[in-house]
Amino acid sequence: MGLVGIERLKGILGDENVKTDLADLYVYGSDASVHEALPWVVVRPHTIEDVQNIMRYANPRLIPVVARGAGSGMSGQAVPSKGGIVMDLKRMNKILEINLEDTYVRVEPGVVDDDLNRALKSHNVFYPPTPASSRIATIGGEIANNASGVRSVKYGAVRDSILGMKVVMANGDLINLGAKTRVEATGYQLDRLMVGSEGTLGIIVEATLKFVPIPKYRCMGIAKFNKLEDAGNAISEIMSSGINLSMLELMDNVAIKAVNQAQNLGLPDVEAILMFEADGMVKEGVDIEVKKMMESCKKHKGFGIELSYDAKERTRIFSGRKKLFPALSQFKEYYSCTSLADDMAVPYSKMAETAQKIHEIAKRNNVIMTAYGHCGSGCMHTKILMDTRKKSQWEDAKRAVFEIYEYVRSIGGTTSAEHGIGISKAPAFKREKSDSLNLMRAVKKAFDPNNILNPGKLMDAPDDWVTATSLRYRLDEKDMK
Numbered sequence: 001m002g003l004v005g006i007e008r009l010k011g012i013l014g015d016e017n018v019k020t021d022l023a024d025l026y027v028y029g030s031d032a033s034v035h036e037a038l039p040w041v042v043v044r045p046h047t048i049e050d051v052q053n054i055m056r057y058a059n060p061r062l063i064p065v066v067a068r069g070a071g072s073g074m075s076g077q078a079v080p081s082k083g084g085i086v087m088d089l090k091r092m093n094k095i096l097e098i099n100l101e102d103t104y105v106r107v108e109p110g111v112v113d114d115d116l117n118r119a120l121k122s123h124n125v126f127y128p129p130t131p132a133s134s135r136i137a138t139i140g141g142e143i144a145n146n147a148s149g150v151r152s153v154k155y156g157a158v159r160d161s162i163l164g165m166k167v168v169m170a171n172g173d174l175i176n177l178g179a180k181t182r183v184e185a186t187g188y189q190l191d192r193l194m195v196g197s198e199g200t201l202g203i204i205v206e207a208t209l210k211f212v213p214i215p216k217y218r219c220m221g222i223a224k225f226n227k228l229e230d231a232g233n234a235i236s237e238i239m240s241s242g243i244n245l246s247m248l249e250l251m252d253n254v255a256i257k258a259v260n261q262a263q264n265l266g267l268p269d270v271e272a273i274l275m276f277e278a279d280g281m282v283k284e285g286v287d288i289e290v291k292k293m294m295e296s297c298k299k300h301k302g303f304g305i306e307l308s309y310d311a312k313e314r315t316r317i318f319s320g321r322k323k324l325f326p327a328l329s330q331f332k333e334y335y336s337c338t339s340l341a342d343d344m345a346v347p348y349s350k351m352a353e354t355a356q357k358i359h360e361i362a363k364r365n366n367v368i369m370t371a372y373g374h375c376g377s378g379c380m381h382t383k384i385l386m387d388t389r390k391k392s393q394w395e396d397a398k399r400a401v402f403e404i405y406e407y408v409r410s411i412g413g414t415t416s417a418e419h420g421i422g423i424s425k426a427p428a429f430k431r432e433k434s435d436s437l438n439l440m441r442a443v444k445k446a447f448d449p450n451n452i453l454n455p456g457k458l459m460d461a462p463d464d465w466v467t468a469t470s471l472r473y474r475l476d477e478k479d480m481k
């Protein structure tokens, strides 16, 4: 794209909303994944019309366009691997309507999750999916990834909170999908197709979301286990007992060591910790549910059990889990915490076995891995900790990633629970969904015949994630010889 193109975009958006400085291109060339690729230009639309005009410019010229919210995606979804335009949607951040009577909220795509929940709180309602990144993640990015969070076991993932949306298509047309009502049976649920589409089908420019009342009572518990297997058995029992729990989180020993080391939390050096929660409008109901979970933990040799309704105490109980991600980044000198094979979902009965398998695979491949996650929704998080300066460690990580996904597939699990596919998860995703890839390509062609919307992702991403783009980490020069 030459100077003339840049001038055209400036004509559409104003000089201040079109960036070509190298520093800007670097900032927009990576996300929270291992990947890096520079865009040709960064644009910042403020209105739906701006988005339409950008697409009308890019589409006939076959210029790639990558939508971007906060850039907190962990699989390279927002990395412009084919160059082109990065469209930063954070300036479209207005809450357009809070409709208490009809229980929905209408927002622009750049609204940050926490900002939305702050606005809803004064009405005693909340938008529940809330990923751990809610301080920065945008609603557009959450929809495009089908994000979820600690309470998704009860309240569902983002797809369960969507009523409708407005989307700008590749050719600049604006379409309305879904409805404002709680139910809708008007043919293909195209709004659902946008959920998890990772910017490959259209640009979400407005969303209608449902909200739910903030529960009056919330009780959280914690239990420690000397054996991971016991924690796994407690998880299976809790999840098949019919309790309507609002949270069930696991931390393994590596995770415990990491938070103790970085935050001095003094958690016991056990094989596993479970954190559980029930919430509701009636205290007696919450009591029954949380006690049932406590009994399951006790039955499976859980000890050191604490329960609390108090908000401050709940924050203390949960603090280890909350601080885990930054703690892992400081686990070992020169080691980085990479988001690789980081969020599979597995059947409840296989949680403990999966955690054990992760440790085995890590050991065999000279990397450090941890197992934690929203086990209430079957989500098993890992992170690969490795010396990213060493080329050999990338080969180690590649083998470990392959082995983990093969194992997860063999037990009926899935490649991603919530972090999406992008580039790094694509090889495993393609193996898992091999029978529907052609159908996905046909859908993509129907929405985006010129293949300009976030090309080279999902089913069209390369088979080797290590060489798919540059890596965000710099290799040691000695190691490159």
Ligand SMILES: Cc1cc2nc3c(=O)[nH]c(=O)nc-3n(C[C@H](O)[C@H](O)[C@H](O)COP(=O)(O)OP(=O)(O)OC[C@H]3O[C@@H](n4cnc5c(N)ncnc54)[C@H](O)[C@@H]3O)c2cc1C
Pocket: 031, 032, 066, 067, 068, 069, 070, 071, 072, 073, 074, 077, 078, 089, 109, 130, 131, 132, 133, 136, 137, 138, 139, 140, 141, 142, 143, 144, 145, 146, 147, 148, 149, 150, 197, 198, 199, 200, 202, 203, 204, 205, 325, 418, 419, 420, 454
């Ligand atoms: C510390 C940390 C913790 C995290 N915890 C969680 C968690 O608990 N649960 C979870 O689900 N995820 C989690 N994530 C991952 C990430 O935050 C989520 O996937 C989030 O939804 C991404 O939002 P974003 O605004 O950063 O999107 P981006 O990273 O900017 O974009 C992600 C994808 O969405 C597309 N996109 C963005 N906006 C639009 C739009 N308006 N229209 C069309 N496509 C669009 C992009 O093209 C890209 O493909 C975490 C990330 C970090 C760094």
